[in-house]
Amino acid sequence: MELINCKECGKLFSSGGQKVCPDCRQSEEEKFELVKEYLWENPNSTVKKVSEDTGVEKELIIKFMREDRLAAEGLLVDYSLKCKRCGTEIQSGLFxxxxxxxxxxxxxxxxxxxxxxxxxxxxxxxxxxxxxxx
Incomplete structure (x- = not known):
């Protein structure tokens, strides 16, 4: 395993293919659960509203969408994801x-x-x- 610095906090850790340390990954998972619960209780919220009410950064919510962990269904997207290859608007993922x-x-x-x-x-x-x- 390779030793690298965490992209989030800069701490040195044994990566095993990950780019963030276990502590930051755990924090990100907690934020994901918070966003998921918020959307369950408040469907059709905008990314901005979810960010304001949960305290989770807008960029992190968009990252969840890019990773296909959070689909734009149930979330009024005031940010459009675009295919990295052709530029077509997409609901989640990269392409x-x-x-x-x-x-x-x-x-x-x-x-x-x-x-x-x-x-x-x-x-x-x-x-x-x-x-x-x-």
């Missing part, structure tokens, strides 16, 4: 469903030519070998 599908498709296609390349280079090698023997 719209169209871009997500396109990236998956591109990724799957990207692995096929590599196999084809390998196959053709092996054929080429064998052809060269046969030419030398003749």
């Amino acid at each position: 719209c469903s169209s871009c997500r599908s396109k990236m998956i498709s591109d990724f799957n296609q990207g692995s096929e030519p590599e196999e084809e390349k390998k196959k053709s280079s092996q054929e080429m090698f064998l052809k060269e070998r046969f030419k030398r023997n003749n």
Whole structure:
């Protein structure tokens, strides 16, 4: 495990892939639960209203939406999330469903030519070998 500084408080900790220390992660979870309970009792609240009434930073509420932990349903979003690829407005996450599908498709296609390349280079090698023997 790698030792890094927490992005929130700067404390040194053993990361294990995390970017924030266990204390900050726990604090964030408590804030998430607070926002979730608030929205349960006050549906259709704006991000600004939730932030003011709970004391949870607006940026953190938006982060919960980006992480798909908090959907914009039940939350009147006075902040629009945009797909990082095409800019289309989305409810949560980083990418719209169209871009997500396109990236998956591109990724799957990207692995096929590599196999084809390998196959053709092996054929080429064998052809060269046969030419030398003749």
